[in-house]
Amino acid sequence: MRGVAAALALAWRAGWYLLLGHGACTLLQAVAPVAVTWLTKLVLDEITVPGAETARLLLLGCGLALSGAATALLPAATQYLNSEIQRRVGLLSQDELFAAVERFVGLARFENPAFLDRLRLAQQSGGQTPAMVVAGVFALGSGAVTVLGFLGSLLVVSPWMAAAVLLAAVPVLLAELQLSRRRAAMMWRVGPVERREFFFRELLSDVRAAKELRLFGISGYLRERMTGERRTANAEHRRMDQRQLAVQTGLGLFSAAVAGVGLVWVVLAAAGGQLTVGDVSLFVGAVAGVQNALVQLVREVTLAHQQLLMFDHYLRVVDGEPDLPVAARPRQLPPLRRGIELRDVWFRYSPDHPWALRGVDLVIPHGQSVALVGRNGAGKSTLVKLLCRMYDPDRGAVLWDGVDLRDLDPAELRRRIGAVFQDYMEYDLTAKENIGLGDVDRLRADDGAGIRAAAERAGAHPIVAGLPRGYDTLLSRMFFDGDGDADNGVPLSGGQWQRVALARAYLRGERDLLILDEPSSGLDAEAEYEIHTGLREHRRGRTSLLISHRLGAVRDADRIVVLEEGRVVENGDHAELMAVDGAYARLFGMQARGYQPTAAVPGEEP
Ligand SMILES: Nc1ncnc2c1ncn2[C@@H]1O[C@H](COP(=O)(O)OP(=O)(O)OP(=O)(O)O)[C@@H](O)[C@H]1O
Numbered sequence: 001m002r003g004v005a006a007a008l009a010l011a012w013r014a015g016w017y018l019l020l021g022h023g024a025c026t027l028l029q030a031v032a033p034v035a036v037t038w039l040t041k042l043v044l045d046e047i048t049v050p051g052a053e054t055a056r057l058l059l060l061g062c063g064l065a066l067s068g069a070a071t072a073l074l075p076a077a078t079q080y081l082n083s084e085i086q087r088r089v090g091l092l093s094q095d096e097l098f099a100a101v102e103r104f105v106g107l108a109r110f111e112n113p114a115f116l117d118r119l120r121l122a123q124q125s126g127g128q129t130p131a132m133v134v135a136g137v138f139a140l141g142s143g144a145v146t147v148l149g150f151l152g153s154l155l156v157v158s159p160w161m162a163a164a165v166l167l168a169a170v171p172v173l174l175a176e177l178q179l180s181r182r183r184a185a186m187m188w189r190v191g192p193v194e195r196r197e198f199f200f201r202e203l204l205s206d207v208r209a210a211k212e213l214r215l216f217g218i219s220g221y222l223r224e225r226m227t228g229e230r231r232t233a234n235a236e237h238r239r240m241d242q243r244q245l246a247v248q249t250g251l252g253l254f255s256a257a258v259a260g261v262g263l264v265w266v267v268l269a270a271a272g273g274q275l276t277v278g279d280v281s282l283f284v285g286a287v288a289g290v291q292n293a294l295v296q297l298v299r300e301v302t303l304a305h306q307q308l309l310m311f312d313h314y315l316r317v318v319d320g321e322p323d324l325p326v327a328a329r330p331r332q333l334p335p336l337r338r339g340i341e342l343r344d345v346w347f348r349y350s351p352d353h354p355w356a357l358r359g360v361d362l363v364i365p366h367g368q369s370v371a372l373v374g375r376n377g378a379g380k381s382t383l384v385k386l387l388c389r390m391y392d393p394d395r396g397a398v399l400w401d402g403v404d405l406r407d408l409d410p411a412e413l414r415r416r417i418g419a420v421f422q423d424y425m426e427y428d429l430t431a432k433e434n435i436g437l438g439d440v441d442r443l444r445a446d447d448g449a450g451i452r453a454a455a456e457r458a459g460a461h462p463i464v465a466g467l468p469r470g471y472d473t474l475l476s477r478m479f480f481d482g483d484g485d486a487d488n489g490v491p492l493s494g495g496q497w498q499r500v501a502l503a504r505a506y507l508r509g510e511r512d513l514l515i516l517d518e519p520s521s522g523l524d525a526e527a528e529y530e531i532h533t534g535l536r537e538h539r540r541g542r543t544s545l546l547i548s549h550r551l552g553a554v555r556d557a558d559r560i561v562v563l564e565e566g567r568v569v570e571n572g573d574h575a576e577l578m579a580v581d582g583a584y585a586r587l588f589g590m591q592a593r594g595y596q597p598t599a600a601v602p603g604e605e606p
Pocket residue numbers: 111349353356374375376377378379380381382383422
């Protein structure tokens with residue numbers, strides 16, 4: 001019921017007058033068949049008695065014509081109103097869904113596959129369900145009006161007839177509802193199977209997967225998996241359809257038998273003079289009308305019921321609790337003066353996961369560059385996520401000039417940070433937008449000079465300038481064909497993309513903290529040297545955190561922090577850490593030897 005109320009409320013907000021119009025049309029449509037049957041009876045009764053009144057017959061004829069016109073015209077109008085409601089609800093629900101998604105300020109939901117699955121289902125159902133629920137609710141109302149109308153009409157003629165038609169309708173209703181429940185259960189069972197099929201289908205047409213699929217020759221294997229899932233789903237659907245066929249055939253025979261017996265009885269009664277010809281016609285119309293109305297009603301309600309199950313995903317996303325508590329009265333965030341501190345920070349992604357950070361103590365002093373190094377999985381990127389408050393620590397705190405990040409407005413905090421993430425984005429947009437998104441106000445103001453300056457600093461300008469449409473070139477593999485102007489995007493290489501991502505961070509200009517997570521991993525040696533020289537200049541006197549596996553790039557940082565299994569194991573500048581001769585010195589020595597012409601590997605004969 002909560003889903004029905006929410007769907008109707010959404011439809012009401014999307015266009016209450018359409019909803020009312022839809023209701024009025026549905027009501028008229030429900031009344032029309034009763035009116036036709038009733039008027040037919042009156043006409044027949046009138047003409048079968050001697051000395052029929054012409055004026056009365058004319059009036060009844062007009063009534064019949066009007067009811068006929070309503071029956072003919074109203075379905076199209078109802079259909080139009082339903083489609084319009086669906087369009088408007090689609091727009092509104094999409095907007096509300098993504099507004100709700102925006103309210104999740106952290107990353108936890110997005111790194112949870114179950115939530116991503118729910119979000120996909122919510123997108124599908126948000127646009128369709130409310131219109132279907134509207135149709136279902138109205139079908140319920142109109143079905144009830146039609147059935148009651150026929151029964152009322154019959155009641156006037158013969159209470160026995162009304163009772164017989166009502167009794168005959170009960171098993172039909174129960175059987176159809178049982179079928180509906182079974183179909184809903186089947187859809188629920190088949191859901192995961194169809195989602196797996198969707199996954200394989202996407203994979204088989206994904207440009208990023210195409211290379212591996214071909215090289216490893218695994219397309220056939222994945223296609224078999226996809227087809228297997230479809231076969232499983234088809235088998236479930238087939239079983240359900242066969243059950244429906246059997247039940248509906250039985251119901252058809254039962255209804256025909258009831259109608260037949262009733263008809264014989266009515267005809268005999270009419271022959272005996274207890275009923276009129278009009279009563280016979282009313283009976284035939286009422287039996288067919290009640291049965292049709294019930295079948296129609298159950299079908300619409302079944303559809304609405306199935307959709308409501310899906311709509312639950314939409315409601316759960318829209319009504320979802322915030323993933324991070326946001327302070328009711330966030331503290332003011334003055335420019336960074338002293339620095340950022342992680343104080344005994346413990347963090348794990350969920351209670352089922354191992355600790356990713358185990359009591360990290362770390363200071364990034366204002367105006368200094370700090371480098372973070374460590375093996376794969378040591379927790380470096382996790383630490384960055386906590387610095388940007390994508391997650392809160394389970395224990396300990398991250399402090400900005402002594403203020404806990406939890407007491408700040410996350411949006412305001414993020415405005416103070418510039419970053420190149422390890423998994424930076426490649427937007428299917430123009431080069432100008434790809435850089436301009438670093439500071440959307442400057443992009444909106446069309447600050448071409450600023451964007452170009454950022455590109456030049458990141459070494460991206462020569463690349464972009466060489467593209468067919470310069471900064472207006474679409475950096476995409478996608479094919480957009482709008483108003484006949486086919487526009488095929490230009491894909492960049494990995495290293496070229498990295499420079500664009502760096503330009504995006506540079507465009508943010510003077511931020512309090514610059515985070516660079518592997519900013520040069522995809523670059524060639526010359527480009528890497530160039531970028532790091534530029535970065536060194538840029539970081540001088542600025543508060544920055546650089547993560548890199550290339551220790552040559554971090555050696556001149558003011559402070560180098562070595563992370564191992566979520567703990568800080570060394571902390572000092574390059575000279576200090578080399579003197580300690582610990583993890584950093586070992587890693588640095590190993591990399592340095594790799595560049596020697598005759599590298600001596602410990603334990604091996606030269
Ligand atoms: N979204 C996530 N959910 C669960 N565990 C995660 C998630 N992201 C990272 N981890 C785990 O947390 C640990 C630290 O990962 P993190 O990405 O911080 O390491 P890293 O030091 O940045 O590694 P790399 O050098 O490979 O980038 C790893 O064990 C990883 O498996």
